[in-house]
Amino acid sequence: MAEQFSLKTTQKNIKAEAEEDERERNSGNKNQMNAAIYPIKDRIPDVNSPQVKAWVAEIDWSKVPDIPVAKGLKDAPRFPDCPPKEKVDPTSCWWSCDGCVAPSDIMTCPIQNNWGLTYDDGPTEASRELMAHLQSKKISATFFIVGSRVLEFPDILKEEVAQGHHLAMHTWSHAGLTTLTNHQIVAEVRWTEKIIRDVTGLTMKYIRPPY
Structure with missing residues (x-):
């Protein structure tokens, strides 16, 4: 009950902030983050950066697999260049190349005929139109947030929460995580977690890797 009350209170507060942001936007004072x-x-x-070094220091690296960084495609360096299937390391559980999933991955809805509506890569200028459509249909969704795009549209993030949608992470720069070092992955995830928490007060539980 306390958790439910806390979530409703957060949504109420964020809704009030979103309404204030709307008034500022209409008056020509667009709400933006301190990008610095x-x-x-x-x-x-x-x-x-000192912040990333601090996050890295929190991790017990003896429990982190030592998997080589994948090369990106020449014309799409953020997308991994997949080796032939027979050469994919089965212990790496590489979704991008062989569709492998871990036991903790959420792939399906637990109840038959239930489904979840999700959107990636926002917030963007198109987010409000999408939210208006969802609201007209009385549908809530999960938005997988690219952290760096919150810099431009923090007010949209508040509106998503105020309207009852769920948020989850989609990294900071939308790079394929298998093409990054472990420390880069930490930076991608933790900066995204931080900016969402800074804007909404919510700490994210889930992440969807790009690609």
Whole structure:
């Protein structure tokens, strides 16, 4: 009951903030983040920053698999260049190349004929039109958020929560995680977690890797 009350209170507060943002936007004062305290939009964050080093230091690296970084495609360096199936390391559980899933991955709805509606890569300028359509149909969805895009549209993120949608992470720069080092992955995830929490007060539980 306490958790339910807390969520409703958060949604109520965020709804009030979203309404204030709407008034500011209509008056020509667009709500934007202080970009100086975050990594650059759509760029892989710097792993040598003090913040990332602190996050890296929190991890017990003896429990992290040592899997080689995959090369990206020449024309799409953020997407992994998959080796032939017979050469894919079965212990790496590589969804991008062989469709492998871990036991903890959520792939299906637990109840037959139930389904979940999800959208990736926002927030964007199209998000409000989408939310209006969902609201007209009385449907809620899960938005997988690209952290760096919150820099431009923090008010949309607040509106998504205020309207009862769920949020989850979709990394900071939308790079294929298998093409990144472990420290880069930490930076991608934790910066996304931070900016969503800074804007909404919510700590994310789930992540959907790009590609």
